[in-house]
Structure formats: structure tokens, C-alpha cells
Amino acid sequence: MRQRRTFPRLLGSLLLAAGLAGLGLTGATGATGAPRAEALRPLGAIVPAPASVTPGGAPYTLTRATAVRVDADGTGDTDGRATRDIGRYLADLLRPSTGYPLPVVDADEARGGILLRLSPGATALGEEGYELRSGRTGVTLTAYRPAGLFRAVQTLRQQLPAAVEKRTVQPGPWRIAGGTVTDTPRYAYRGAMLDVSRHFFTVDQVKRYIDQLALYKINKLHLHLSDDQGWRIAIDSWPRLATYGGSTQVGGGPGGFYTKDDYREIVRYAASRYQEVVPEIDLPGHTNAALASYAELNCDGVAPPLYTGTAVGFSSLCVPKEITYDFVDDVIRELAALTPGRYLHIGGDEAHSTSHADYVAFMDRVQPIVAKYGKTVIGWHQLTGARPAEGALAQYWGLDRSSAAEKEQVAAAARAGTGIILSPADRAYLDMKYTKDTELGLSWAGYVEAQRSYDWDPATLLPGLPATAVAGVEAPLWTETISQSVHIDRMAFPRLPGIAELGWSPATTHDWATYRLRLAQQGPRLTALGIDYYRSPQVPWAAE
Numbered sequence: 001m002r003q004r005r006t007f008p009r010l011l012g013s014l015l016l017a018a019g020l021a022g023l024g025l026t027g028a029t030g031a032t033g034a035p036r037a038e039a040l041r042p043l044g045a046i047v048p049a050p051a052s053v054t055p056g057g058a059p060y061t062l063t064r065a066t067a068v069r070v071d072a073d074g075t076g077d078t079d080g081r082a083t084r085d086i087g088r089y090l091a092d093l094l095r096p097s098t099g100y101p102l103p104v105v106d107a108d109e110a111r112g113g114i115l116l117r118l119s120p121g122a123t124a125l126g127e128e129g130y131e132l133r134s135g136r137t138g139v140t141l142t143a144y145r146p147a148g149l150f151r152a153v154q155t156l157r158q159q160l161p162a163a164v165e166k167r168t169v170q171p172g173p174w175r176i177a178g179g180t181v182t183d184t185p186r187y188a189y190r191g192a193m194l195d196v197s198r199h200f201f202t203v204d205q206v207k208r209y210i211d212q213l214a215l216y217k218i219n220k221l222h223l224h225l226s227d228d229q230g231w232r233i234a235i236d237s238w239p240r241l242a243t244y245g246g247s248t249q250v251g252g253g254p255g256g257f258y259t260k261d262d263y264r265e266i267v268r269y270a271a272s273r274y275q276e277v278v279p280e281i282d283l284p285g286h287t288n289a290a291l292a293s294y295a296e297l298n299c300d301g302v303a304p305p306l307y308t309g310t311a312v313g314f315s316s317l318c319v320p321k322e323i324t325y326d327f328v329d330d331v332i333r334e335l336a337a338l339t340p341g342r343y344l345h346i347g348g349d350e351a352h353s354t355s356h357a358d359y360v361a362f363m364d365r366v367q368p369i370v371a372k373y374g375k376t377v378i379g380w381h382q383l384t385g386a387r388p389a390e391g392a393l394a395q396y397w398g399l400d401r402s403s404a405a406e407k408e409q410v411a412a413a414a415r416a417g418t419g420i421i422l423s424p425a426d427r428a429y430l431d432m433k434y435t436k437d438t439e440l441g442l443s444w445a446g447y448v449e450a451q452r453s454y455d456w457d458p459a460t461l462l463p464g465l466p467a468t469a470v471a472g473v474e475a476p477l478w479t480e481t482i483s484q485s486v487h488i489d490r491m492a493f494p495r496l497p498g499i500a501e502l503g504w505s506p507a508t509t510h511d512w513a514t515y516r517l518r519l520a521q522q523g524p525r526l527t528a529l530g531i532d533y534y535r536s537p538q539v540p541w542a543a544e
């Protein structure tokens with residue numbers, strides 16, 4: 001691959017500050033009194049920050065004549081389907097606001113324009129990396145794999161003015177700064193979790209979130225499919241889990257569940273945005289909905305009532321009973337068969353009514369079931385108190401103030417080979433209130449403002465954790481207080497982009513002072529997308 005110039009932090013900051021100052025995006029009007037057309041966004045002034053940016057040369061301007069050209073002879077896409085689909089996705093994004101036809105054509109049927117190409121030689125770009133070259137005659141997106149092209153499209157999209165996100169024709173001009181971006185992610189696991197158990201969210205609501213996550217290059221969608229308040233996935237061999245266990249939610253609403261076709265549709269849609277679905281069945285605690293559905297799963301043989309409150313830690317599967325493992329085997333078999341992704345999350349948190357010995361015994365039996373059905377175990381970090389299976393990942397959700405012993409338990413497991421996903425609750429939990437005045441959310445982990453959620457380093461958060469053990473980061477959204485898409489929007493934005501940046505961007509770009517300026521420019525884009533984000537006073541939001 002061509003030589004890359006890495007963006008040194010200071011130079012990057014200076015360029016960015018100068019560039020943003022030149023943007024004139026503060027709602028100023030020109031000499032004529034008319035609103036000033038949005039100036040050119042400096043190359044790389046996006047979220048997440050790219051690994052390497054070399055600005056220079058003339059910008060490219062989209063016109064009525066621009067075509068989206070696809071060249072798909074590359075690795076992993078021999079029939080060109082994936083590349084063409086990404087080209088269509090891009091054209092679909094740009095058509096409503098530009099009003100341009102933007103035909104998607106084979107590369108040799110046109111010249112210039114926006115070229116999407118897979119290059120078998122570009123192995124250094126890996127699964128998700130890409131190169132974007134912009135100049136007077138066109139923009140070329142190059143990747144080794146389709147996922148890289150999809151990430152490149154998000155960069156291209158963010159280089160365009162925010163109004164490009166609107167669904168009606170806007171004035172333009174539609175310019176993309178000249179130069180080259182070469183970009184690969186810091187971590188392979190960059191997730192967002194949605195708890196669809198405490199409150200149920202429809203397939204369309206999940207798709208809306210998937211589309212939002214795509215903009216920030218998130219690549220894992222973790223669905224928390226079962227908890228005390230609701231079982232949300234149809235399991236043919238235990239049908240009452242969904243029909244009865246899914247029939248309510250926090251506060252006593254009607255709940256709901258995904259049929260297998262619903263779930264397949266979520267998986268398909270996520271895949272079209274290059275996101276892998278990670279399904280979670282929380283075990284052995286957080287299981288009241290299952291215990292209420294089948295009396296035989298209870299040690300005393302008596303089914304408890306459905307639960308619509310928000311307490312945690314009171315339920316447990318019956319560890320000594322054999323039927324427990326028949327149940328777990330059936331659920332994991334059916335869920336694994338529905339899930340093309342590598343992972344199956346088995347929860348394991350807050351099993352407060354399971355003894356330690358039972359917890360360890362349970363995990364010793366359940367992890368091999370996951371392996372038997374071809375999946376890799378993920379568990380909340382309490383799993384490190386048992387014996388994590390080889391290759392398992394543990395998801396850390398502790399706090400700064402968690403005990404040294406708890407942190408060391410996780411770090412020791414990591415040194416012994418368990419991979420770690422970092423979701424520190426006092427940084428990455430999207431359900432924590434921003435301040436004491438935030439209407440939605442909880443505060444058990446503290447208040448988490450925009451700066452706090454961004455200002456930490458996954459590589460150094462846990463003492464004694466080998467850097468190589470960090471699989472990545474994830475931003476969980478628990479939904480005890482969240483029941484609508486507007487609530488998701490308000491809690492996820494602006495914190496989700498910050499967690500996404502921690503997962504994608506090189507550590508050398510990590511700097512709150514410059515990040516907040518890039519984030520500020522996301523405000524009008526979020527508004528154009530219909531996202532009523534939290535106007536954190538820590539961020540100098542651009543006028544809309």
C-alpha cells in the first residue's frame with residue numbers, strides 16, 4: 001500500500017481548529033443578508049476521526065451528471081452483488097436531498113463521479129479499512145472487502161454538508177474536500193446494545209437504530225432478548241416463552257416478541273449495514289419471564305407471576321435440575337440456527353440468587369452448549385469469576401469506583417486469554433442520566449455527560465489488562481425508562497458517536513478539545529436525520 005502519513009495529534013488539532021473556524025457554520029449570514037452556504041468541511045473532520053488524512057487538491061462537486069460507478073472484481077465479492085448494493089445504498093442516501101438521479105452503473109459505463117472498487121491487492125486495509133480519494137474529477141472509494149466500502153460511504157456522507165441527510169431537495173452545493181483518507185479501525189468489536197426486554201421495540205424501531213449506528217461505523221448490534229420483564233424471541237420448542245413470557249414489559253404494557261421471521265429480518269437489515277447481530281439470552285439470573293412461562297423450570301415447581309418492575313437479581317434458573325439444561329440446549333440451538341454471526345451472549349450478570357458454586361457449575365455446563373452449536377461465548381464480566389471457555393469474551397461493565405479485586409479478576413482472566421469488551425457503566429452506559437436534570441435514565445453508575453463518556457482510553461481503563469486482550473468497546477442501552485425511539489435518540493446522542501470513535505479511531509487522535517469541535521458539527525446532521533439529541537452544554541453545537 002501507498003505510504004501513509006499519520007495525523008500527528010497537534011498538527012491534526014491545529015488543522016482541524018483552523019478548518020472548523022473557516023467553516024462559518026454558526027448561522028452567520030453573508031454580506032447580502034442571505035444565509036451563507038455551508039463552507040467546505042475539512043477532509044477528515046468527521047466522527048469517528050480517520051486514521052490518516054492528507055488534505056489537498058481541488059474538491060469534488062456532485063452534479064446532476066454524477067454517476068455512482070461500481071467495480072466489483074475484487075476479493076470476496078466475485079459476482080459484484082455486495083459492491084452494487086453498497087452503491088445503491090449510497091445513491092439512495094444522496095438522491096432525496098440532492099435531487100440528482102445518481103444512476104448506479106458499472107465502472108466502465110461512465111467516467112469520474114463516485115467510484116466504488118474492491119481491490120484484491122489492498123490487503124493492508126483488512127476487513128473494514130478503506131481509502132477515499134477526492135479530487136476535481138471524482139471520488140474513489142477503495143477497499144479490500146465490502147465492509148470497508150460501506151465504512152467509506154459513511155465517511156463520504158459525513159464530508160458532505162449536513163443537509164444531505166434531509167429527505168427533501170436542498171440547495172447544495174455538494175462538495176467533498178480534496179485529498180486522501182486512509183482509514184482502518186483500532187478495534188474489531190465496536191458494538192451497541194439495545195435492551196428490548198425491559199421495553200419491547202418493534203422491528204422498524206430496531207432498524208431505525210441500526211441506520212443511526214451505521215453512520216458511526218458501529219459493527220455489532222447486541223440485542224438483549226430476555227430478562228425478568230420479557231422474553232422477546234420465539235422458540236418453537238418452548239412456545240410459551242414468547243407468547244406468555246413476552247406478553248408484558250416494565251410498567252405493565254403489552255410487551256411483544258420477535259417471530260423467527262422478524263428476527264431474520266433484523267439480522268438481514270443489520271447485515272446490509274455491515275453489523276453483526278449478537279443475541280443475548282441472560283442466564284441463569286434475569287430469567288423471571290422464562291420461570292413464569294414454565295413451572296417446571298423452577299426448583300419448587302411453582303411458576304412466579306410475570307414481573308413488570310425494575311428490580312434486578314431476584315430470579316434464577318434451577319441449577320441442579322436436568323430440565324434446565326434441556327431448556328438451555330433448545331434455546332441456544334434454535335437461536336444459533338437463526339444467527340449467522342459468531343457470537344452468542346449468555347449474560348451471567350447479577351445472578352445474586354444463585355450461589356457461587358452453582359454459578360460456576362452452571363457456566364461449566366452452558367458454555368459447551370454454545371460451542372456445540374458453533375458459537376463463541378460472550379458473557380458479562382461476572383463470567384470471569386467462573387471458568388470462561390477458551391475463546392470467550394467477557395464484557396466489562398464496572399466503574400472507576402469498582403473494587404481493585406473485581407478489576408483484577410477481569411484483568412487476570414484477560415491475561416489468561418479471555419478477550420474483553422469494554423462497557424464501563426460510568427462511561428459507556430447510554431441509559432445513565434447526563435446530569436441530575438435528565439428526564440430519562442438511571443443514575444446508579446453516576447451521571448455521564450458527553451465528555452465523561454468520551455474521555456477514557458480502552459487500552460488503559462483496567463490496570464493490568466494486556467492491550468492485546470481488548471476486543472473493543474460497546475455502548476449498552478438498558479431500557480427500564482426508555483420506551484420510544486425518541487428516547488433512544490435522546491440517550492444515545494451525542495454519547496454513542498463518542499464510544500464509536502473510541503472503538504474506531506487511533507489513540508493518537510484521542511483529544512476532547514478537538515473531538516468536541518467535530519462532534520459539534522454532527523448536531524445539524526443529527527437534526528436533519530430527525531434525531532432530537534441532548535444539547536450537552538459541553539459541546540459548542542453548530543447552529544442548525
Ligand code: TNX
Nearest residue numbers: 312349350380397431442478
Ligand atoms: C445493570 S449491566 C444491569 C442491567 C440493568 C442496568 C441498568 C448489567 C449487565 N446488568 O440488568 O438494566 O444495570 O443500568
